[in-house]
Amino acid sequence: MxxxxxxxxxxxxxxxxxxxxxxxxxxxxxxxxxxxxxxxxxxxxxxxxxxxxxxxxxxxxxxxxxxxxxxxxxxxxxxxxxxxxxxxxxxxxxxxxxxxxxxxxxxxxxxxxxxxxxxxxxxxxxxxxxxxxxxxxxPLPVVAKMIAAIEQGGFSMVKADVEKGFLNGHNFSSKSGCYQEIEFRNNAFINKKEIELSFVLDGAWVHCLAEVDRSIGMRGDQYLSFSFGKNASDSEVHAAASRILSV
Structure with missing residues (x-):
């Protein structure tokens, strides 16, 4: 007992x-x-x-x-x-x-x-x-390459966190109810920018939503989204990174 x-x-x-x-x-x-x-x-x-x-x-x-x-x-x-x-x-x-x-x-x-x-x-x-x-x-190798390409473009990773909500890209959306933002900044005096990257896996594909914020100028935040395979080539990754860096 x-x-x-x-x-x-x-x-x-x-x-x-x-x-x-x-x-x-x-x-x-x-x-x-x-x-x-x-x-x-x-x-x-x-x-x-x-x-x-x-x-x-x-x-x-x-x-x-x-x-x-x-x-x-x-x-x-x-x-x-x-x-x-x-x-x-x-x-x-x-x-x-x-x-x-x-x-x-x-x-x-x-x-x-x-x-x-x-x-x-x-x-x-x-x-x-x-x-x-x-x-x-x-990070998957292809995601690590994208991060490295942004850093090689003169940006430093300053913050990473997880936020409540959903992402919506050009041809994809997130489903879990939370998403990660990885934030980068450059040290330029005139062309000062912040870049936030979010990645969403979908089977054999990796989707990416990028938000580019210019602190100087009237263009406001710019959004780009794109997708690439998990085995994407270096040239494909660098082409996507170039689109982000050129905004």
Whole structure:
């Protein structure tokens, strides 16, 4: 009887630790790993193991800015089971990244883009044991080439963040409900510009929306959008970058 009471109160509860096969992964790839569960002082019913891929997005209103966790994808790893006293279990899993998962490995002066995997044990009448593992999301080679081309054009990456909302390009739109902006600035005195890039994966294609802001002049913000294959040539990437730089 006391053992059941301990279990329901969360005393001596099971513990969870997720181990990823790799902490670094490219956009659009699949996370793989193992959920390790260590039984507590008593037998406990585990109703579910829930995995959530999360990021933090900026939410702007007329008079305030706040930040909220946003779920990009989820997975229930197992059916209900009982973890015995001091028992150890290993549950393998695979979770494909949402195509719009933000890039986190960026050489930005202020990088506010973060992605993590949150693992939760669903235990009745108890505080859910949780585990959070941050993931390094690498840009696809073609995306890295585009970023490098902008930097070679005299711009420095100053900021990267994730914002609430949707993107709409010439022939594409985002779907997740949040999008990443990667901001660049040049150091010119007269022709001072800011460039913001957002990338959206779509199967074998990479879509890009670019916003160019001139601080001097009356042209206002200019928007360009284009698409290229994941295996686009260097010349294709540099042609797209040249369009942005020439605005």
């Amino acid at each position: 006391f053992g059941k009471l301990k279990a329901s109160l969360g005393i001596g509860a099971a513990k969870v630790d997720t181990v990823l096969s790799s902490m670094a992964i490219y956009q659009g790839d699949t996370l793989q790993g193992t959920v390790n569960i260590q039984g507590g002082d008593v037998d406990q019913q585990i109703d579910a193991i829930n995995l959530k891929l999360c990021t933090e997005m900026k939410v702007e209103s007329e008079d305030s800015v706040s930040y909220q966790d946003f779920t990009l994808g989820s997975l229930q790893a197992v059916q209900p089971f009982v973890i015995g006293k001091n028992e150890q279990k290993q549950i393998p899993f695979q979770l494909k990244l949402n195509d719009e998962t933000p890039i986190t490995v960026l050489n930005a002066a202020k990088n506010q883009s973060h992605v993590w995997l949150e693992t939760t044990l669903d235990i009745e009448f108890a505080l859910d044991p949780k585990d959070r593992d941050y993931v390094d999301v690498l």
